[in-house]
Amino acid sequence: MDVIVLGGGLMGTACAYFLARRGARVTLIERNRIGTGATVASFGNIRRTGRHLSQLPLAHRSLRLWGEAEKMLGRDVEFRVTGHIRLIFDEDSLADMRAYAEAALPWGLELEELGLREIRARFPGLGPDAISASFSPHDGSGNPRLIAPAFAEAARRLGAEIVEETEVETIRHTGSGFLVASSKGAFAAECLLNTAGAWGARIAAQFGEAVPLDARGPQMGVTEPLPHRIVPVVGIWTRNKDHGAYLRQVERGNIVFGGAAERVAVDLDPGRAAADPMRLPTQLRAVARLLPAIAQATVIRTWSGCEGYVRDMLPVMGRSATTPGLFHAFGFSGHGFQLGPGVGDAMAELIMTDRCETPLDDFRVDRFGRAA
Structure with a gap:
């Protein structure tokens, strides 16, 4: 399966890595450099305390992966279990x-x-x-400056193409997949994964999915x-x-x-x-x-740094409600750092197997429409 990932922060690079590990052919497109958006602004907190209860299964999944990060990625990302x-x-x-x-x-x-x-x-x-x-x-911290480049490099070793400093010009759903025109040429794939952070709502809106999101800087x-x-x-x-x-x-x-x-x-x-x-x-x-x-x-x-805050402070994560083959993982509202590896693993599982062992219903993109 071919997948285009839009956005090269922690969420996008983790998704690219886990997709490639499951055998997908991945192209990740980033408008700046890897890890320079919300990720680099992060405090580096790997905490579960105080999270919305529906996030805890994803947080537990992610914590296990943080514990495997050095072995998995081949470098120390300064994950420390400090409490x-x-x-x-x-x-x-x-x-x-x-x-x-x-x-x-x-x-x-x-x-x-x-x-x-x-x-x-x-x-x-x-x-x-x-x-x-x-x-x-069992919680702790990690280094926000190391983690996204580490995931990107590990994904590259598995065959993913990482395309930086590239502006996306148009995105078109062709019926059988997606065609992305960019400043560095055109890219086609069966699936499109929107991990564009504060810009994620703009991409969702192109497919008729409105998300109340504000861009803010901590x-x-x-x-x-x-x-x-x-x-x-x-x-x-x-x-x-x-x-x-x-x-x-x-x-x-x-x-x-x-x-x-x-x-x-x-x-x-x-x-x-x-x-x-x-x-x-x-x-x-x-x-x-x-x-x-x-x-x-x-x-x-x-x-x-530029972070995307959703009105209910929960992320948008899962399948598109309007467009087959489109998936979202954005809007982590300033508390996504701990979740990053779990988001990548869960989205790769969803895209490649059409199921996910971690419940994602509370993060559906159409929850705002249903509430209106």
Whole structure:
């Protein structure tokens, strides 16, 4: 089977790899360079905590694949099982965490509740004002700059064609397949897989499928290297978006942080997002609540990227409802990094076998039409 994949972020490259591994002839087309869209803007969090319950089967599938990534791809993508802690500072957030933990348990996610003494003993320096925390020991982090190029190269070794810096001009359904005209020539295939991220809704709209999606850019930052002591990924349970910060310390000692800053609107033409330095002080105050020591650190870089946010914060994933041979996997709303390998594996299974062991019904592209 011939498949054209549109979009070369984590989702597209993972799909290309798993499709090629199942024997498909794959052409991946990327408008810029591999991994330069939402993927490079990612925090690198590999978490299941706090996900919509219907995402957990896909998240479990993906976590297993993250554990196999180095062997599978032939290079270290810096996946580390560090655990994921979410600090709690008030009783309402504690109630929210307990309700989520109870609801997630039948879905296969077990969260450990930590009291004040356990936080101090196991994670000194974190959240001195916290009253409790959740801990997921099997989650962790990976390097967003390494993972998409690693999948692309592994797919290439399996015979996939990776075409970068290529503008798609027209897409036509021919009845027996798809014809894509681009700045580097025409490509034909039986199936078309839309993994175009924030641009995915534009492609879906060409086939009569409307998806309410906004393109936005997160604000991310990284400090100078500090003495290494923060092992887990750190987040927060809160209803206040101004407090919703997160951080992790990489092995080189730098602290990567994000959250607690409004995501800025991004024009898809040209689709470049920039961090706003005026938002940094507010963001750092929220991060310092989780780790007071960061107040003494120097921020050496900030950045952003173009992400696609769907109205209900769930991705669009699965078959087209209008066009045979068309499939979608886009709109991961700022929390797709952990899901990437699972998305690739699940979409390859769906395209190549016409079934998928992971339930995808909640992510159907026509759910908006049904709700209207």
